[in-house]
Amino acid sequence: MFRIRRIHDDTLPLDREAITQVEGILRSQFASLAEADIQKLPRQLRNPLHYRFRSILFVADDLRGKVRGFALLQHAPDVGFCYLELISVEPKGTGGGIGGALYERVREEARSLGVIGLFFECLPDEPTLCRDLELLKQNRARLRFYERYGARPIIRTAYETPLKPGDRCAPHLLFDRLGREGGLSRKQARSVVRAVLDRTYGKSSSPGYVDMVVASFQDDPVRLREPRYAGGETITPVRVPWSIDMKIALVVNDRHAIHHIRERGYVESPVRIGSILRGIADTELFTRIPPRHFPERRVKEVHDLHYVEYLKRVCAKVEAGKSVYPYVFPIRNATKPPRELPLRAGYYCIDTFTPLNRNAYVAAKGAVDCALSAARSLHQGYRLAYALVRPPGHHAERRAFGGFCYFNSTAIAAHYLSAFGEVVVLDIDYHHGNGTQEIFYERADVLTISIHGHPRFAYPYFSGFADERGKGAGVGYNLNFPLPEGVTGDEYRQALAKALRRLQRFAPKFLVVAFGLDPAKDDPTGSWSLQAKDFEANGRMIGSLRVPTLIVQEGGYRVRSLGTNARHFFLGLWHGFHGRRPGAFSGPTR
Numbered sequence: 001m002f003r004i005r006r007i008h009d010d011t012l013p014l015d016r017e018a019i020t021q022v023e024g025i026l027r028s029q030f031a032s033l034a035e036a037d038i039q040k041l042p043r044q045l046r047n048p049l050h051y052r053f054r055s056i057l058f059v060a061d062d063l064r065g066k067v068r069g070f071a072l073l074q075h076a077p078d079v080g081f082c083y084l085e086l087i088s089v090e091p092k093g094t095g096g097g098i099g100g101a102l103y104e105r106v107r108e109e110a111r112s113l114g115v116i117g118l119f120f121e122c123l124p125d126e127p128t129l130c131r132d133l134e135l136l137k138q139n140r141a142r143l144r145f146y147e148r149y150g151a152r153p154i155i156r157t158a159y160e161t162p163l164k165p166g167d168r169c170a171p172h173l174l175f176d177r178l179g180r181e182g183g184l185s186r187k188q189a190r191s192v193v194r195a196v197l198d199r200t201y202g203k204s205s206s207p208g209y210v211d212m213v214v215a216s217f218q219d220d221p222v223r224l225r226e227p228r229y230a231g232g233e234t235i236t237p238v239r240v241p242w243s244i245d246m247k248i249a250l251v252v253n254d255r256h257a258i259h260h261i262r263e264r265g266y267v268e269s270p271v272r273i274g275s276i277l278r279g280i281a282d283t284e285l286f287t288r289i290p291p292r293h294f295p296e297r298r299v300k301e302v303h304d305l306h307y308v309e310y311l312k313r314v315c316a317k318v319e320a321g322k323s324v325y326p327y328v329f330p331i332r333n334a335t336k337p338p339r340e341l342p343l344r345a346g347y348y349c350i351d352t353f354t355p356l357n358r359n360a361y362v363a364a365k366g367a368v369d370c371a372l373s374a375a376r377s378l379h380q381g382y383r384l385a386y387a388l389v390r391p392p393g394h395h396a397e398r399r400a401f402g403g404f405c406y407f408n409s410t411a412i413a414a415h416y417l418s419a420f421g422e423v424v425v426l427d428i429d430y431h432h433g434n435g436t437q438e439i440f441y442e443r444a445d446v447l448t449i450s451i452h453g454h455p456r457f458a459y460p461y462f463s464g465f466a467d468e469r470g471k472g473a474g475v476g477y478n479l480n481f482p483l484p485e486g487v488t489g490d491e492y493r494q495a496l497a498k499a500l501r502r503l504q505r506f507a508p509k510f511l512v513v514a515f516g517l518d519p520a521k522d523d524p525t526g527s528w529s530l531q532a533k534d535f536e537a538n539g540r541m542i543g544s545l546r547v548p549t550l551i552v553q554e555g556g557y558r559v560r561s562l563g564t565n566a567r568h569f570f571l572g573l574w575h576g577f578h579g580r581r582p583g584a585f586s587g588p589t590r
C-alpha cells in the first residue's frame with residue numbers, strides 16, 4: 001500500500017521527514033548530484049521565484065511514512081511548460097506500480113497547469129550512444145515505459161551533445177504532449193530548451209553551448225522519434241481535469257439533522273446545510289472526504305472538563321423531542337451548582353434561547369470531528385478545507401454554551417493546528433465570536449480577529465468591543481472590528497483589508513476562518529447588506545494570502561441566499577489562492 005501526496009514545504013514534521021528521506025534517496029541513487037543541490041530542496045519548495053522554476057514535489061509513501069518513490073516537477077509559468085527533473089522509485093524491483101502512479105500524477109498536475117507539455121531527459125537506448133550493457137537495458141525499459149504514454153525523444157537536434165567535450169552517454173530530451181492533439185512548434189521548443197538548459201545546468205555548460213543547442217532545433221513542428229517498442233499498447237490515462245489537492249477538502253457533518261429544535265423562530269435549522277450543499281454542488285471546487293472520529297480528549301483540551309461531562313450527561317437524560325431551556329443562572333455562587341441536571345443548565349449557559357436536547361451533545365461532537373478531520377486534511381496535501389457543520393460553535397466558551405453553540409469546533413480545530421505552528425482565527429460571522437476570543441484570550445500563538453456588528457446592538461452584547469485586546473501573554477493578540485448597524489460590501493472590505501494586514505504581519509502557518517453567512521442582506525439575525533459579489537470579493541482577499549486555510553461553518557440563516565453566497569465565497573477563495581483568472585485554464589468557472 002502506498003499513497004501519493006504533494007509536499008508543499010517543510011513546515012510540518014511529517015513533510016519535513018519525507019523531504020529528509022527524499023534527500024537520502026538522492027544521495028544513494030544520484031551519485032553525480034552535488035550535496036549543495038540536494039540540500040537546496042526545501043528552499044526550492046519555499047522560494048520558487050529565486051530558482052525560476054516552481055518546484056512541485058510528489059512522494060509515494062507507505063502507511064508508516066516510508067518514502068518509496070518521488071517525483072520532482074518543475075513548472076515554468078513564464079514559458080508555460082513543465083520539466084520533470086527527477087523521478088525515482090526504490091531500486092529493488094519492489095516498486096509495485098509506484099513509478100507508473102507517480103508519472104500519472106505528474107502528468108495530471110501538468111495538465112491542470114495548462115502547459116504546452118511535459119519535458120524530461122532520458123538516457124539513450126542506442127548501443128552507439130551507450131556502451132554499458134546493463135545501463136542500456138535500463139534505458140530501454142524506461143523509454144518503453146514512456147512510449148506507452150506517447151512520450152518520445154525529440155530528434156534531429158544537437159540536444160545529445162555532451163555538456164563537456166569527452167563526456168559520454170548524454171540524454172535525449174523527451175516530450176509528452178499529455179494526450180493532446182497537435183505538434184510542438186520550433187519557437188516553443190526553442191524557448192523551452194533555453195529555459196531547461198539555463199535553469200538546470202546554469203554554469204556547468206561551456207560558453208556558447210546553450211545557443212548552439214537551441215539553434216539546432218530546426219524542424220517546425222519539431223519531430224519525435226517513431227515508436228520503437230511495438231507490442232506495448234498505448235495507455236489512455238484517466239482524465240482528471242485538475243489536480244486533486246488543488247481542490248477544497250469538504251467534510252460534512254452528516255448526522256447534524258438529529259439536532260433539530262422545532263420551536264417556532266429557531267432559525268438554526270437542518271435545512272441550512274442542504275441549502276449550502278446545493279449552492280456549491282456544481283462548482284467542481286470540492287472533493288468530499290469522510291469525517292473521522294476523534295477522542296473526546298480533543299474537546300477537553302479546549303473546554304472545561306466538568307462542562308463537557310455535564311453536557312454529555314444532561315443531554316442523555318432529556319426526553320426525545322423535548323428541549324430544556326436554562327432559566328436559573330447562578331452567577332454569584334459558583335461553588336454551588338444546582339444538583340438537578342436540567343436546572344444546572346444556567347450554570348453553564350450565557351443566554352435563554354439555546355436549549356439542551358437529546359442530541360445536542362452528539363451533534364456538537366460530530367461537528368468537532370468534522371472540523372478536526374478538515375484540519376487534518378491540511379496535513380495531507382490539501383491547502384484549503386471546509387467543515388460544513390452545524391450546530392455552530394463560536395459562541396461556546398471554555399465552560400459555557402449559548403448562541404446556538406455547544407462546542408467551539410473552530411477553536412478546537414485551531415488549537416489542534418497550533419501544535420504545528422502559529423494560527424490565526426479570523427471570524428467573519430455577523431456576531432462576535434466571544435467563545436473563540438475567550439478561549440485564546442491569554443495566548444500569543446493564536447491570533448484571534450473578529451469583524452462583527454457592534455455589541456451595542458448585536459448579540460452577544462457583552463463582548464466584541466475594540467478595547468478587548470487580550471490578556472497576559474495574549475495582549476495584542478486579539479483584535480475586534482465592531483462595525484455599525486448598516487454596512488455595505490465596500491465598507492466591509494475596508495475592515496477586512498485592515499484585518500488581513502494584521503494577519504500578514506503575524507505570518508501564521510494556518511488560517512482558520514469562522515465562516516458566517518449572516519452578514520448577508522436580509523439575514524434575520526443581522527443588519528448588513530452583503531451580496532453574492534461581496535462574498536466573492538471577501539473570499540478572494542482571504543485566498544490571496546495563500547496561507548493553508550480551514551473554513552468552519554458558523555452562522556447564516558437566510559436559507560434562500562445561503563447557497564449562492566457560499567458558492568461565491570468559495571469561488572473567490574479558490575481563485576484568490578491559486579492566483580488564476582477564471583478561464584485562464586481548465587479550472588472551475590462560475
Ligand SMILES: [Zn+2]
Nearest residue numbers: 429430431555
Ligand atoms: Zn452569527
